[in-house]
Amino acid sequence: MEEDRAYRGAAGVFVHLPVTSEEDRQIFAGNILTVVRAARPARVVFSTSGFPINPAVGGAAATLAAGLAGSGVSHAVIARELYLENLLMPYVIDSVRERGVLPYAIRADFPLSWASHLDIADVAVALFERTDVTGAVSVGQYPAITGSDLAEAFGAKLGRDVVFESITPEEMRTSIAPLIGDGAAADIAEAYQVMSTMQGRSIAPENSAQKLLGVTPRTTSQWLADMGV
Template sequence: MFVVIGATGNVGREAVALLRRTGEEVAAVSRDPAAVLPDGVRLVQGDPSEPDSITAWPEDIEGVLLSPRAAGGATAELLALAAARGARRVVSLSAATVEHPAGERRFADEFRAVERDVRESGLPWTFLRCADFAANSLAWAPQIRATGVVRSAYGGAATSPIHHRDIAEVAVRALTEPDHAGHAYLLTGPRRLDQRDKVRLIGEALGRDLAFEEITPEEVRRAMLGQGLPEDVPDRYLGSLADYAKAPGPTTDTVRQLLGRPALTFAVWAAENTAAFGTPAAS
């Protein structure tokens, strides 16, 4: 039995589906009693950030996939409960900024704290230190649908964004193959892209000409706060972009080494998500 904590997030949802396709038994921990899950997946209802709310833990847990966002600050308590039910390994999502600092230190420190708690759990562990997700670009969808223009700061900020499906496939390997214990994998996409590159590739997927318009960081901050987002969101976003505009984020070949194929490109992700950005142009 594999337990996925954060089963309705991008990576967790994909990992659940992959595990089921290979015939594994899966329990998905979710706050949502109506969470839509693949056939045969056991729903374990409860709030991972409040471990005492999870009252139906399965027994004989082989491995746990942990999303720090879902766990909140309760990593140690969650893993203690899993270990008491036989868990034999844990795979934890983490961030590239743990080893390649960018943005405000406090955000990387949150992931370092999770990694510390995972190590101290006593379970064999694997960390997946991920670059920014390609799916983060969905934040541009309202602008693209409305105007065809993305207005943001730091257009030259460059990273190697990763497809969440690659992360999930690596996670499943690490959950089901014991040789990955004790490894911290730095996972990125195959190619460095700045923000203008991403907008262009989304436009190519749509068959439309999109534009990137540079505005000031303060304008971006005001717009995000005006949408009701908490201050941490623009702090995290703009701090990272400012640093990636000075020096690009890392690019690794780790996905290819682990999966035996190249990492999926941002263009592939964009082509899969055209519906979010608007109707593709007629050919």
């Protein structure tokens, strides 16, 4: 088939579903699986973008992860919680710089294993080299950190006091909709509403990149330095 030419004969394929509506993400996932099964590249590495890969929960990421597991193609799934780069969105970083306030739609004491796009890239490279590692690999800071910890790191980097401010998922939706569109913003707000009922989102150390690959994600301070914030 014409569509599988990009994957056919490839030593490795990296897959990252875009931030868009869930309906479109399901279409992308189905198309990717069709091409993988037809072209059978040597290795596929899929980053979940923080979406759940539990079949009981459902969703495009879970569909794609399950399909890769049943494809017979060598694969690994990069499972992360939240991207540190989310904190560079204008409504966040502008508030930090102008008001000394870091607003985000989590509780101040909510523990999270944050990771950077840079960490995902490091792990993806390692997974293409380490084809013996299969299945889900968790990527993120461990132990998990809180919103107050994030604010402290920003304050140390900027040389000023920074405090964390918990905002609602709806407030987040209205802030990001101009950047990514109403549909995607609504889906993200819904995900944060679900997350607000949890006790935290920490990676499991037993299947972490630290343990399986020897790759340690950046601290928030290291990430801020790498990004030139």
